[in-house]
Amino acid sequence: MEKKQYYITTPIYYPSSNLHIGHTYCTVMADAMARFKRLTGYDVMFLTGTDEHGQKIQKVATEHGTTPQAYVDGVVAGIKELWKTMEISYDDFIRTTEERHVKRVQELFRKMYEKGDIYKGEYEGWYCTPCEAFWTETQAVDGKCPDCGRPVEKAKEEAYFFRLSNYQDRLIELFETNPEFLQPESRRNEMLSFARQGLEDLCISRSSFDWGIPVPLDEKHVIYVWLDALSNYITALGYPDEPEKYNHYWPADVHLVGKEIVRFHSIIWPAMLMSLDLPLPKKVLGHGWILLEGGKMSKSRGNIVDPVKLIERYGVDALKYFLLREYTFGQDGLFTNEVMLTRMNSDLANDLGNLVSRTTSMIEKYNGGIVPAAGKEEGTDSELKQLALGTAAKVEAHMDKFSFSLALEEIWTLIRRTNKYIDETSPWLLAKDEANKERLNTVLHNLAESLRIVSVLIQPFMHSTSTEIRKQLGLWFADPEWADTQEFDVMEGEQVKKGNAIFPRMDIEKELAELEAMKEPEAPQREYPPIKDLIDYEDFAKLDFRVGLVQSCEKHPKADKLLVFQIKMGNEVRQILSGVADCYKPEDLIGKKVIVVANLKPRMLRGLESKGMLLFADNGERFEYLTTSAPDGEIVS
Ligand code: ME8
Numbered sequence: 253m254e255k256k257q258y259y260i261t262t263p264i265y266y267p268s269s270n271l272h273i274g275h276t277y278c279t280v281m282a283d284a285m286a287r288f289k290r291l292t293g294y295d296v297m298f299l300t301g302t303d304e305h306g307q308k309i310q311k312v313a314t315e316h317g318t319t320p321q322a323y324v325d326g327v328v329a330g331i332k333e334l335w336k337t338m339e340i341s342y343d344d345f346i347r348t349t350e351e352r353h354v355k356r357v358q359e360l361f362r363k364m365y366e367k368g369d370i371y372k373g374e375y376e377g378w379y380c381t382p383c384e385a386f387w388t389e390t391q392a393v394d395g396k397c398p399d400c401g402r403p404v405e406k407a408k409e410e411a412y413f414f415r416l417s418n419y420q421d422r423l424i425e426l427f428e429t430n431p432e433f434l435q436p437e438s439r440r441n442e443m444l445s446f447a448r449q450g451l452e453d454l455c456i457s458r459s460s461f462d463w464g465i466p467v468p469l470d471e472k473h474v475i476y477v478w479l480d481a482l483s484n485y486i487t488a489l490g491y492p493d494e495p496e497k498y499n500h501y502w503p504a505d506v507h508l509v510g511k512e513i514v515r516f517h518s519i520i521w522p523a524m525l526m527s528l529d530l531p532l533p534k535k536v537l538g539h540g541w542i543l544l545e546g547g548k549m550s551k552s553r554g555n556i557v558d559p560v561k562l563i564e565r566y567g568v569d570a571l572k573y574f575l576l577r578e579y580t581f582g583q584d585g586l587f588t589n590e591v592m593l594t595r596m597n598s599d600l601a602n603d604l605g606n607l608v609s610r611t612t613s614m615i616e617k618y619n620g621g622i623v624p625a626a627g628k629e630e631g632t633d634s635e636l637k638q639l640a641l642g643t644a645a646k647v648e649a650h651m652d653k654f655s656f657s658l659a660l661e662e663i664w665t666l667i668r669r670t671n672k673y674i675d676e677t678s679p680w681l682l683a684k685d686e687a688n689k690e691r692l693n694t695v696l697h698n699l700a701e702s703l704r705i706v707s708v709l710i711q712p713f714m715h716s717t718s719t720e721i722r723k724q725l726g727l728w729f730a731d732p733e734w735a736d737t738q739e740f741d742v743m744e745g746e747q748v749k750k751g752n753a754i755f756p757r758m759d760i761e762k763e764l765a766e767l768e769a770m771k772e773p774e775a776p777q778r779e780y781p782p783i784k785d786l787i788d789y790e791d792f793a794k795l796d797f798r799v800g801l802v803q804s805c806e807k808h809p810k811a812d813k814l815l816v817f818q819i820k821m822g823n824e825v826r827q828i829l830s831g832v833a834d835c836y837k838p839e840d841l842i843g844k845k846v847i848v849v850a851n852l853k854p855r856m857l858r859g860l861e862s863k864g865m866l867l868f869a870d871n872g873e874r875f876e877y878l879t880t881s882a883p884d885g886e887i888v889s
Pocket of ligand 1: 262263264265266267273274275277278303481482484508509510511512513540541542543548549
């Protein structure tokens with residue numbers, strides 16, 4: 253029988269720095285769902301990736317004294333490594349700097365332009381650089397970005413616009429008639445009223461920086477990073493030039509995203525698809541945030557929890573379990589070390605860990621490590637059996653709603669009930685009298701069966717732990733199948749082998765103290781040199797600053813630290829030397845605008861003449877060039 257398709261995506265993350273536990277949370281949920289769907293018989297496509305263009309990325313790359321491409325290559329390698337460690341089972345990883353994406357985005361732009369949905373105009377608005385978002389006067393309350401609360405700046409530029417207003421009515425209709433499209437409900441209401449307030453056309457190009465996909469036929473503009481990024485969901489499928497995968501998987505079943513980017517996914521993205529005459533995704537799901545005691549975790553605020561450190565200490569599955577079990581889908585939740593450790597100790601070390609070690613050790617001890625067939629008693633232990641056989645359906649029902657936490661809670665109800673069954677039946681007492689052998693066999697058999705079902709049920713959430721339990725139960729030869737959860741009496745004769753504790757118990761107090769000691773010390777306050785003595789205005793007025801354009805740049809043949817620039821200033825081109833070769837490669841600066849001190853007396857530096865000086869910010873370790881969008885030759889005063 254042909255399998256049903258299931259296409260799930262995560263946001264493509266900004267590789268502006270390493271990812272934190274918040275990104276991990278979203279990807280872990282998507283991975284669990286992808287694995288669950290595969291296990292329950294779907295043909296799954298799970299897409300993730302990185303959103304690599306835009307001013308923000310260009311800015312951090314410059315701050316690191318490197319090119320945007322080199323910068324993102326480094327961060328993306330780390331992200332892929334993280335997903336590998338975490339056994340994230342994505343089917344494709346798309347990077348927006350890849351050729352396949354770039355050419356397809358240009359093609360989409362062209363199609364929307366030809367449709368009449370893109371036009372050229374002038375944009376003036378409030379821009380939030382960290383969020384790469386333009387806001388209207390009413391949205392940017394008190395001059396702050398409504399998403400991140402940081403100050404916005406007035407920005408004006410010639411730009412291309414997308415006729416979002418054309419799609420207002422269809423979007424309102426979408427929210428009104430298809431409640432499934434956007435969840436949770438609160439987000440849908442918010443977006444509905446947002447659309448009802450009136451949708452303005454959207455500025456979809458930028459010309460104040462160049463790290464982006466060039467607008468086709470007008471290359472001084474780059475395509476707005478959100479238009480570029482949202483397209484990934486279909487460019488990764490080969491749309492439009494290699495549509496095989498697209499035809500197979502589109503429309504997506506779910507775009508899983510954090511609540512702060514629901515607006516982009518439920519308004520801009522559907523409108524783009526409407527313009528392209530393509531079907532809409534079936535669902536956009538906004539999940540809540542993981543908060544720290546001081547508020548939201550964010551790369552730009554620098555208060556992040558690093559998943560790599562947690563994995564090193566507690567293991568991949570413990571972290572995955574914690575994230576999926578602790579937080580209620582759609583709501584925000586607080587992260588603290590104590591909450592995490594308490595959850596790991598009680599559910600993993602106590603409940604699951606104990607069940608595995610008690611079951612395997614008792615089968616070893618009382619039956620030579622062989623799983624016995626059930627004894628011939630009728631009608632006993634039916635409560636445990638019914639619970640074990642009924643759990644899969646409950647898990648499915650919760651997974652339908654992305655309620656990972658409740659799905660796991662059902663599985664843990666079975667685990668706890670099985671642990672209680674051990675206490676009730678006391679196999680160690682049964683083992684004292686040969687007359688009870690049949691009953692003892694039944695108990696050991698039932699324990700193995702229950703644990704086998706648990707090993708299947710947890711597979712989507714804790715892949716390695718499932719494999720380890722199956723190995724210990726002597727089931728290493730078969731991959732779990734969801735249908736296995738519907739049979740109880742299938743084990744007999746398997747060779748059980750007890751392993752090390754799968755989740756050792758932790759001393760929480762001690763662990764908390766160690767985590768506290770591991771905290772990175774606050775960065776020491778920088779010492780800035782004192783401001784120099786005051787000068788008169790006349791002294792300042794003697795300086796002549798100009799805007800320069802770097803026409804060429806090369807290394808000084810005789811001095812490692814010096815770069816030799818040819819700087820165009822209006823009608824003149826002159827040579828200037830600067831000691832920044834440790835921070836910039838010559839090609840990094842070609843084409844950049846710089847600020848020149850134009851009336852410094854010429855100087856000879858290791859045999860070459862320097863006529864002027866370039867201005868750089870200097871933090872004591874590295875230089876950062878000062879720039880402007882003004883034309884070269886203009887006076888800076
Ligand atoms: O927004 N709690 O990328 P991004 C929970 N490139 N989830 C969190 C989180 C937190 N504290 N912090 C981040 C972008 N996330 C765009 C997306 S998609 C076409 C373009 C998760 O690197 C959450 O899923 O800022 C959020 O939506 C996403 O990371 C944002 O990642």
